[in-house]
Amino acid sequence: GAVVSQHPSWVICKSGTSVKIECRSLDFQATTMFWYRQFPKQSLMLMATSNEGSKATYEQGVEKDKFLINHASLTLSTLTVTSAHPEDSSFYICSAPDGGRYEQYFGPGTRLTVT
Amino acid sequence: QKEVEQNSGPLSVPEGAIASLNCTYSDRGSQSFFWYRQYSGKSPELIMFIYSNGDKEDGRFTAQLNKASQYVSLLIRDSQPSDSATYLCAVMGGKLVFGAGTILRVKS
Numbered sequence: 001g002a003v004v005s006q007h008p009s010w011v012i013c014k015s016g017t018s019v020k021i022e023c024r025s026l027d028f029q030a031t032t033m034f035w036y037r038q039f040p041k042q043s044l045m046l047m048a049t050s051n052e053g054s055k056a057t058y059e060q061g062v063e064k065d066k067f068l069i070n071h072a073s074l075t076l077s078t079l080t081v082t083s084a085h086p087e088d089s090s091f092y093i094c095s096a097p098d099g100g101r102y103e104q105y106f107g108p109g110t111r112l113t114v115t
Numbered sequence: 116q117k118e119v120e121q122n123s124g125p126l127s128v129p130e131g132a133i134a135s136l137n138c139t140y141s142d143r144g145s146q147s148f149f150w151y152r153q154y155s156g157k158s159p160e161l162i163m164f165i166y167s168n169g170d171k172e173d174g175r176f177t178a179q180l181n182k183a184s185q186y187v188s189l190l191i192r193d194s195q196p197s198d199s200a201t202y203l204c205a206v207m208g209g210k211l212v213f214g215a216g217t218i219l220r221v222k223s
Contacts, residue, residue: 034211043203043215044159093158095211103149104211109158 002028002098006107013084013114021079021110023050023094029074030096034104035067038091050077050094084114118142119206121214130223134191138204138214141185147207148180148187152200153216159203163189194221 003026013019023033031052036044048069049057056069068080081088091111095104120139128134136150147166151159163178165171165187171178177190187206191198201216 043213046210046212049210091156091158103161103164105161106151106158111156 002026002096002105004094004096004105004107006094006110008110009108010111011113013112015085015114016083018080018082019084019112021081021092021094021112023077023079023096023107025075025096028096028098030077030098031074033071033077033094033096035069035077035079036093036095038093038109044093047079050079052077081112084112086114088112089114117214118212119204119214121202121204121217123215123217125218125220127220127222128194130194130196130221132194132221134194134198134219134221136189136191136202136204136217136219137186138188138206139186140204140206140212142206142208142212143182143185145206145208148178149205149207149211150176150178150187150189151203151205151213152198153203154200162202191219194219196221196223 005024007022033050035047038044047062050069050071052071058064071077093109095106097104118141150163152162153159165178165180175192179188199221203216204214205211
C-alpha cells in the first residue's frame with residue numbers, strides 16, 4: 001500500500017504556543033489529504049480536507065483560524081495548531097487517497113500534548 | 116442515529132476461533148466500505164475494502180456487504196492474539212465516516 005509519513009510523531013508544547021505537523025505522501029502524489037483528530041477511546045473525527053493549491057475545507061465546528069492547513073505541494077500538507085491549549089491535546093492523524101482509488105492510507109499520527 | 120454504528124465490545128474470542136465484527140450505516144448513498152485495524156496508540160491500518168454486495172475474501176479476512184440492509188461485516192478466521200485491536204468500520208459517501216470501533220480480544 002501507499003506510504004504516508006508524519007512529523008513529528010509526538011510533541012509537547014506550552015499553552016499559547018503554536019505547533020506545526022507535517023504530512024507527506026512518500027510514494028504517490030496526493031492532491032487531497034485529510035486531517036483527523038482522535039481523543040482517547042473515541043473514533044477518528046475528520047477536521048478538514050486539505051486541497052493542493054487551494055483553501056482547505058473545514059468540518060463544522062472546527063476553527064479554521066486555529067487549525068491552519070497548508071497544502072503547498074502534491075506530497076506535503078501541514079497542520080498548524082495556533083495558540084494551543086490543553087484541550088487541543090490529542091492524536092492528530094493525516095491520510096491521503098492513493099490516486100484514483102478510494103482507499104485512504106493513514107500516516108502514523110502525531111501525539112500532541114499541551115501543558 | 117449515528118452515521119456508522121458498531122458495537123464497542125469488547126468482543127472476546129479464543130485463539131483459532133472466528134471473530135465476527137458488524138457495522139451498520141445510515142446513508143443509503145454510501146458507495147465504499149472499509150475496515151481498519153487500530154492498535155493502541157497507533158494510527159489505523161487498512162485491512163479490507165468492499166464496494167459490491169456479497170463477500171470479499173483476503174487471507175484470513177472476509178468482508179461482507181449488504182446494501183439493502185445497510186450493514187457490513189468483517190470475519191476473521193483462525194483468530195490470533197496479534198489480531199487483538201480495535202476494528203474501525205468506515206463508510207465513504209461524500210467523505211469517510213468512521214464508526215467508534217469494536218475492541219477485539221483474542222485469548223490464547
